[in-house]
Amino acid sequence: MPSLENTAEERKTPEKTAGAVSSAKEASASGPDKWKDTAAFEAAGKKKVSEERREVRYHSLDALYRKELADHICGKRFVIILIIVAAMTIASVYGALSGIKAGLQAAASGGSNEPFDTTFMFLKLYTTSGNSIPSYMSLIALIGPFIGLILGFDAINSEKNNGTLNRLVSQPIYRDSIIVGKFLASATLITVMVFATGIAVGAAGFLFSGIKPSGEEIMRVLIYLIYTVIYICFWLSMSMLFSVFTRHAATSALASIALWLFFAIFMSLLAGIIADAAYPVQTEYQQLYNAMKNANLNAGLNRVSPYYLYSEAASIIMNPVARAINAISYAQLVGAITGYLPLSQSMLLVWPHLVGLLALTFVAFEISYVGFMRQEIRSS
Amino acid sequence: MAEDMIIRTRDLTKAYGSKVAVNHLNLEIRKGEIFGLLGPNGAGKTTTILMLLGLTEPTLGTASIDGHDCTRDSLQVKRITGYLPDNVGFYADMTGRENLRFTARLNGVPENQIDSRIDSLLERVGMTQAADQKAGTYSKGMKQRMGIADVLMKDPEVIIMDEPTNGLDPEGMREFLQLIKQLSTEDGRTILVSSHQLYQIQQICDRVGIFVDGSLVAAGKIGELGRKIASEGHYVLEIEAEPCDDRFLGFIGSLEGVKDLSKEGDRFIITSSRDLRAGITHFLGMNNYTLLHMRQKGGDLDEIYRVYFEQAEKEEEKNAKSGKHGGRKKDA
CATH class of the missing domain: 3.40.50.300 (P-loop containing nucleotide triphosphate hydrolases)
Structure with missing residues (x-):
């Protein structure tokens, strides 16, 4: 990744250096020799520089990464995150188990018309809700962003306000190591946490219900957890973006929470309103003519929201019965044999979601990166 | 060098x-x-x-x-x-x-x-x-x-x-x-x-x-800057005398080279282009005044600072001609 120092070095053309030296000679009568020496020194040292530079990047990034990680783990907010995550995991396992039990009982007593589908039971631990507790999947889609926000909302601005950033940038390190180190440390923590809770849900379910995972189910869960990590990292980079551009930690926290609420709640309402306005489906005739377009526009708009993107991808991965993400006409369904999608086909459906989530994460991070590199950092 | x-x-x-x-x-x-x-x-x-x-x-x-x-x-x-x-x-x-x-x-x-x-x-x-x-x-x-x-x-x-x-x-x-x-x-x-x-x-x-x-x-x-100010004909004298009457004030005003005169408490602050000490002490001695305090300022950083600020300001005023830039004082 380019840094301020790096790009500045690349920009330095020989002509420029020569120009600087000669103009220096003209004007600074007191020390022309010194400038000549400087040019010679620079030329001689150039070979060594690239090697040294890699070394500097490595050890400074390493030091920053370790410090950030230690900060997170020793800090109070880590306790908050742990409590949230533990409560979420326990509640969802309990909910899933009671939901599965209720479903099985209903099927056994003949209360419901459809037989209880017992294939891919292990995945049901993640997707079943019960006792009015949402499933693990929907809980993490809603609460997960919070973890990212907590880890990132004051990444830059609090250091700026404490005067520590000032001290940091005057050390012989590349400035981008600071923001990259912060991002990597938080991303590491998110990865560990997501995999820990995800595996804990499976393990608890296995212990209490005896549901044994198949190989494909394990793969699906792992892929699902990778999506989750990327999803939460998007929120991390989003909150870091706010922390770069706002002065107070409170402002960036509020801004990122507002964005989270917007995507989680209001985006779908907004998409519905816009889709209905563009393709009204009030009368029967309108429905006949517009229903498909309405549904597609609605879904398309919704997919701007990372919340929707992630939820959609998760439901496809964790539910092999789901075979399409867009609206399907009855005509298309004629002659279709009901069955489960193999993992590869499910992946084919959600591949764009992965790319989309990654792109959103990178765009948010890139904006904060560039913003941070260009900022002038002075003590306030 | x-x-x-x-x-x-x-x-x-x-x-x-x-x-x-x-x-x-x-x-x-x-x-x-x-x-x-x-x-x-x-x-x-x-x-x-x-x-x-x-x-x-x-x-x-x-x-x-x-x-x-x-x-x-x-x-x-x-x-x-x-x-x-x-x-x-x-x-x-x-x-x-x-x-x-x-x-x-x-x-x-x-x-x-x-x-x-x-x-x-x-x-x-x-x-x-x-x-x-x-x-x-x-x-x-x-x-x-x-x-x-x-x-x-x-x-x-x-x-x-x-x-x-x-x-x-x-x-x-x-x-x-x-x-x-x-x-x-x-x-x-x-x-x-x-x-x-x-x-x-x-x-x-x-x-x-x-x-x-x-x-x-x-x-x-610092010493060089102080000498430079002095050589440019910039003297500041603090003086306090008893009785502090109009005759004394009038005398100071009549002295040659006085650029500015102000009063701080009982003391007069005299800015001048030449050393006034000999003239003033002579006057005080001849007219039965009691000299309470006399100090020639200059050479210390405070004075250097003040003088250069004033110069910079004057130049600025000359450039700007708006005249709305006064009042800047040292903030120490």
Whole structure:
């Protein structure tokens, strides 16, 4: 990744250096020799520089990464995150188990018309809700962003306000190591946490219900957890973006929470309103003519929201019965044999979601990166 | 003489929009000296320092430290330059020692040397007792001393301090200045101190530069600057006499060369273009006045500062002609 120092070095053309030296000679009568020496020194040292530079990047990034990680783990907010995550995991396992039990009982007593589908039971631990507790999947889609926000909302601005950033940038390190180190440390923590809770849900379910995972189910869960990590990292980079551009930690926290609420709640309402306005489906005739377009526009708009993107991808991965993400006409369904999608086909459906989530994460991070590199950092 | 200039800037300029923070600054600082950059708040001192460290890009001109260009080769510059910012901050949740260890790692100090290095630096700045305290509990003075230890961690050739004496109590100030002086005399480091507090800086600086509205209006040894003012015919006399009547006032007003006369309490402050002391004492003696106080000002930094500010202001007024710029006083 380019840094301020790096790009500045690349920009330095020989002509420029020569120009600087000669103009220096003209004007600074007191020390022309010194400038000549400087040019010679620079030329001689150039070979060594690239090697040294890699070394500097490595050890400074390493030091920053370790410090950030230690900060997170020793800090109070880590306790908050742990409590949230533990409560979420326990509640969802309990909910899933009671939901599965209720479903099985209903099927056994003949209360419901459809037989209880017992294939891919292990995945049901993640997707079943019960006792009015949402499933693990929907809980993490809603609460997960919070973890990212907590880890990132004051990444830059609090250091700026404490005067520590000032001290940091005057050390012989590349400035981008600071923001990259912060991002990597938080991303590491998110990865560990997501995999820990995800595996804990499976393990608890296995212990209490005896549901044994198949190989494909394990793969699906792992892929699902990778999506989750990327999803939460998007929120991390989003909150870091706010922390770069706002002065107070409170402002960036509020801004990122507002964005989270917007995507989680209001985006779908907004998409519905816009889709209905563009393709009204009030009368029967309108429905006949517009229903498909309405549904597609609605879904398309919704997919701007990372919340929707992630939820959609998760439901496809964790539910092999789901075979399409867009609206399907009855005509298309004629002659279709009901069955489960193999993992590869499910992946084919959600591949764009992965790319989309990654792109959103990178765009948010890139904006904060560039913003941070260009900022002038002075003590306030 | 020219060889041992370690910091030099050439036409260094920084403009924020239409506001020029630093205006064609040409500064040369010798190796091993303590240079005081003096000026009121907002004169462009911090901006200059940021440019020297490569933390902000100059609009025009160049700066170099020990031959390394500050903008293009800022990594090398930061390796040999320690920076103690105004309001230096430490990670509040970490102890002083941990903070120093972090700095050491960022500077690539080998792991097996870090601890001994920290111990010797802590001792040097007198922070050994407080080293294992959380940095959040440090007072301003402790923070500043810790800041010095932090800066010394990289064993810098040049140390740049931005308003280091802000908010220190007199005793802390005295110790702190002693420490700065030591860094120069014992270790041979070059030190650039920016400040608006004249008297403290006066005690330790080899040379000073006076900075007003982005321009360096004067630079040199304090004594030289004082003599320069005197040779330009600038005298300020404080005088108090008993009885303080109109006749005395009238006499002063009638003296040749008086430029300005003001009253501060019972004392008259007379600005003149020549030495008035002989004339006034003669008059007082002849007319049965009692001389209570008489002091010729000038030569001290306060006076130097004031004179250069006035000059800079006059020039500005000449340029601007709006006349709405008066009232700037020293903020010490």
